[in-house]
Amino acid sequence: MSALEKKTQEVLLNWVKCPFDEDHRILPTRLVIHLNRCARNHSGLKMVRCPFDITHVLKVNEMEGHVAICPSRKKDEMPICFEELPELKRQQQVETSDTTWDDEPVVATYDPQLYCAANPVVRMLRGANATERHQFREQERARFRAFREAAEAAPGKEDKKKEEK
Template sequence: MANNKYAVGPVNYDKYITCPYDSAHRILPIRISKHLIKCSGNPKLIRCPFNVTHVFSAAAMKDHVIECPDRSSLERYKMPDSLPPAEPRANKFEVETEEDWDVEPPAKTYNPKKYCEEAMVIVNPQGIPPAARREFRERERKRFLENNKF
């Protein structure tokens, strides 16, 4: 048996969040929303209307709703003109060019059925009865013999 040794770094507990329902639970920020669904056992705690990962008591929720950092996204959605944009708007500019991507290319269209009839391609007919398959194979044999390919 091979002796595999794996090096494991120390756990960085600074990145973890404490569960609002049970202080013994330590969760990564990425997994907090899923954990809160599983662990929602205390009916006295209320979830923030702006972010479901914010859970507080009823008294603390009144203050939190006023100061919630995620509230600005709702305010910006309700009144997009009265608030400054979240990100600076990109400069609108046009590049002048002679290329037109809407024009069809000068190439011919490809018809696979026509190509298979003209070239020496062996086709396996699907979904036809055995008698029609025999006739198809016989026609293909004659076509190949006429073109001296086999």
């Protein structure tokens, strides 16, 4: 056997057969991608994926037997049959508190529109005609001009600029 034939056999041994089409040979690193594509092309086949390893694709009637002996299944995993599950004893915890929410002061709800109008936040007008958008942009320019003037007139701002120079 030549070196080329040996190398070809090694490569073929590492490849995996596609469960949808046995003529397909795939590298194990590309198997998940191939299975997704091949499943779309063979949507007529009734195949399901193993809950423990998505690369295990089997016919529906074979899956129950596979799940019981799947090598990817953890040994210490809980049993699958609901009859075998132990009954859980749930303890009901009742939380008690001396605080009543009715005694707390009334607080106004948060209104993002009011917050944005009172702070230098860029706002957008949606669903308006051209005239309304133009008026809104003019109002926004005036609003930002007022914020800029208030910031420049704030005490201490000029002192900082002089110190930087």
